[in-house]
Amino acid sequence: MALRQPYEWVGRRKSMKNKIKYTDEPMGKLKIVKDFLPPPDQLVLKEENVKITISLNKESVEFFKKEAQKHRTSYQRMIRRIIDWYASQYQKSA
Numbered sequence: 879m880a881l882r883q884p885y886e887w888v889g890r891r892k893s894m895k896n897k898i899k900y901t902d903e904p905m906g907k908l909k910i911v912k913d914f915l916p917p918p919d920q921l922v923l924k925e926e927n928v929k930i931t932i933s934l935n936k937e938s939v940e941f942f943k944k945e946a947q948k949h950r951t952s953y954q955r956m957i958r959r960i961i962d963w964y965a966s967q968y969q970k971s972a
């Protein structure tokens with residue numbers, strides 16, 4: 879396998895070697911929009927977690943470990959998210 883240059887994309891994508899050609903044409907009518915993005919401190923999601931001990935089916939844990947490895951995440955995080963999703967679905971209907 880040959881090493882690729884940095885930023886060289888694979889497949890149908892163009893590589894960063896292609897330069898963008900800018901022209902001095904009018905851009906048309908512009909509209910300024912209000913800044914809608916939250917500040918960085920609001921992007922940090924800090925949730926209050928409680929540590930528990932739980933016994934799970936071996937096959938279920940193996941499934942989550944395999945899926946987590948495919949998606950480069952933690953299997954515990956995946957299990958936690960599915961439990962959170964489940965709880966939120968029933969909290970909405972209650």
